[in-house]
Amino acid sequence: MSQHAPSESAGTRQASTAAFEFVRELASELSSSTIELPSFPKVAAQVQKVLAEDSTSAERVVRVLGAEPMLAARVLSMANSVALAPGGKAVSELRTAVTRLGFDALRTAVIGYALAQLRSAPAFKAIERPLNAFWQHSVLVAALSFVLARRSGRCSADTAMLAGIVHGVGKLYILTRAMRHPALFADRVSYQRIERDWHGGIAKALLENWRMADEIVVAVSMYSDPDRELRGTGAALADILEVADAVARWRDAPELLGRQLEELPGAQRMALDTATCHALLDESAIELTALRAALGS
Numbered sequence: 001m002s003q004h005a006p007s008e009s010a011g012t013r014q015a016s017t018a019a020f021e022f023v024r025e026l027a028s029e030l031s032s033s034t035i036e037l038p039s040f041p042k043v044a045a046q047v048q049k050v051l052a053e054d055s056t057s058a059e060r061v062v063r064v065l066g067a068e069p070m071l072a073a074r075v076l077s078m079a080n081s082v083a084l085a086p087g088g089k090a091v092s093e094l095r096t097a098v099t100r101l102g103f104d105a106l107r108t109a110v111i112g113y114a115l116a117q118l119r120s121a122p123a124f125k126a127i128e129r130p131l132n133a134f135w136q137h138s139v140l141v142a143a144l145s146f147v148l149a150r151r152s153g154r155c156s157a158d159t160a161m162l163a164g165i166v167h168g169v170g171k172l173y174i175l176t177r178a179m180r181h182p183a184l185f186a187d188r189v190s191y192q193r194i195e196r197d198w199h200g201g202i203a204k205a206l207l208e209n210w211r212m213a214d215e216i217v218v219a220v221s222m223y224s225d226p227d228r229e230l231r232g233t234g235a236a237l238a239d240i241l242e243v244a245d246a247v248a249r250w251r252d253a254p255e256l257l258g259r260q261l262e263e264l265p266g267a268q269r270m271a272l273d274t275a276t277c278h279a280l281l282d283e284s285a286i287e288l289t290a291l292r293a294a295l296g297s
Contacts, residue, residue, distance in 0.1 A: 016190070017183075018181040018182075018183035018184050018187075019181075019184060019187070019190040019191075019194060021181065022177070022178060022181045022184060022194065023194060023198075025177065026174070026177070026194075026198055026202070029177075030198075030201060030202060030205055034209070035173075035202070035205045035206060035209060036206070036209060037114075037118065037169065037172065037173055037176070037206065038118075038123070038176050038177075039117070039118050039121040039123060039124070039176075040114055040118065041068075041113070041114050041117050041118075043064070043067060043068040043071060044071070044110050044111065044113060044114035044117075046064050047061065047064050047065060047071070047110045048107070048110065048111075048210050048211070049211075050064050051103050051106065051107055051110075052210070052211035058095055058098050058099055059095070061098050061106070062094050062095045062098055065094060065098070066094060070113070071109075071110065071113045072094050074109050074110075074112065074113045074294075074295075074296065075094065075097050075098065075101070075106065075109045075110075076091070076092070076094065076097050077109075077293075077294045078097075078101060078105065078106075078108070078109040078294040078295070079091055079096070079097035079098075079100045079101050080097075080294075081287075081290040081291055081293070081294040082286055082287055082290035083146065083287040083290055083291050084100065084101065084105060084291075084294075085100070101158075102158055104156065104158035104159050104161070104162045105158045105161065105162070107162050108142060108158070108161050108162045108165050108295070109294070109295070111162075111165050111166060112139065112142075112165055112295040112296055113296070115135055115138065115165070115172070116135065116296045118131070118172075118176075119131040119132060119134075119135050124176060124179070126179055127175060127176070127179050130175060131172075131175070134168060134171070134172055134175065137168070137248055137249075138164070138165055138166075138167065138168050139165070139292050139295045139296070140248040140288075140292060141164040141165075141167055141168075141241070141244045141245055141248045142161045142162075142164030142165040142291070142295060143161070143164070143287075143288045143291040143292050143295070144164065144243075144244035144247055144248055144288070145160040145161055145163060145164030145167075145240050145241060145244040146158075146160055146161040146164070146287075146291060147280065147284040147287060147288065148160065148240045148243060148244055148270070148280070149161075149237075149240050151280060152236075152240065152270050154236035154237075154239070154240070154270075155215070155236050155237050155240065159213070159215065159216065159237065160237060160240050160241075161291070162212075162216060163215075163216045163219050163220055163237055163240075163241055164241065164244055165295070166203070166207060166212070166216070166220060167203075167220050167223065167241050167244075167245065168199075168203075169202075169203050169206050169207070169220070170198065170199030170200060170201070170202035170203030170204075170206065170220075170221075171195055171199045173199075173202050173203075173206065174194065174195050174198060174199060174202065178191065178194075196224075199224075200220075200221040200222065200224070200225070201221070203220045203221050204217055204220070204221040207220060207221075214233050214234070215233050215234045215237055216234070216237065217234070218232075218233050218234030218235075218237075218238070219234035219235075219237035219238040219240075219241055220241065222234065222238050223237075223238040223239075223241035223242045223245070223266075224242070224245075226265065230265075230269075238266070239265070239266030239267075239269055239270060240266070240270075242264055242265075242266040242267075243261070243264060243266050243267050243270060243272060246260045246261065246264060246267070247277060247281075251281065254274060254278070257274060257277070258273070258274035261273055261274060261277060
C-alpha cells in the first residue's frame with residue numbers, strides 16, 4: 001500500500017496544478033473582449049453578424065448563406081421540417097426558407113451547422129467522443145425546448161430552440177480548452193467543479209459576443225442555478241432550458257426523471273410531472289425527430 005502512496009500523491013499534485021493553470025487561463029480569456037469558440041466556421045460568424053444588424057434584410061442573409069452550400073442545405077432542411085413547415089408544403093428556394101424560418105430559427109440552423117463542423121475538426125480528434133455526446137445532447141435539448149415552449153406558451157418556441165442549441169456553449173468552450181491539460185481529464189471531480197463554476201460566465205461572454213438577445217444570454221447563463229431569479233428577463237426561458245436539459249439526460253430512466261422533475265423549480269412552475277412529460281414526448285415524437293434530423297443529429 002505504501003509503495004503506491006508517492007505516485008498517488010504526485011498524481012494529485014499534478015491534477016491540482018493543471019486545474020490551477022487551467023482556471024488561470026480561463027480567467028485571462030474571459031477578461032478578453034474577443035472570447036470565441038475555436039474552429040468556429042467563418043461563414044457562420046458572418047451570418048451571425050448579419051443577423052445581429054438592425055437593418056439587415058432577407059436578401060443580404062441569402063447572399064451570405066449562398067456562399068456555403070452545406071449551410072444553405074441545412075437551412076432548407078430546417079425550413080422543411082415537420083415542426084416548421086405549415087401545411088407540409090416544401091420549399092426549395094433559399095430566400096423562401098429564410099422568410100419561413102425567421103431569424104431565431106435561422107440562427108439555430110447556423111449555429112447547429114457551426115457546432116457540427118467544430119466536432120469534426122482535426123484539432124479536436126482527441127476529444128471526438130465527448131464532442132459527439134455534447135452535440136447529440138445539445139440538439140435534443142434544442143428540440144425539447146421548442147416543444148416545451150410551445151406547450152407552456154411562456155416564450156417563443158423559436159427563441160427556446162435557439163437557446164437550447166447554445167445552452168452548453170460554456171461547457172463546450174471549457175472542453176476544447178481543457179484538452180491542453182490532460183491531467184484534468186483524469187480528475188473528474190476537479191473538471192466538473194471547474195465546469196460548474198465557469199460555464200455560465202463563459203457562455204454569457206460568448207453569447208454577448210454573438211450579439212444574442214438578452215433573454216437568451218440571461219437564460220443560458222442562469223438555467224442551472226437553483227437560486228436564480230424567478231422573474232425578469234430570461235426567467236421563463238431558463239425554466240424551459242432547465243427542464244429540457246433534465247429530460248434529455250434522463251428520458252430513458254423514468255424513475256430518475258420523475259425524481260428530477262419533482263426537484264426542479266422550473267418543472268413545478270410549468271406543472272410538469274413524469275406522466276405529463278411522457279405524454280408530451282409521445283405527442284411530439286414526430287416533431288422532435290424531424291427537428292433533430294434537420295439540425296443534423
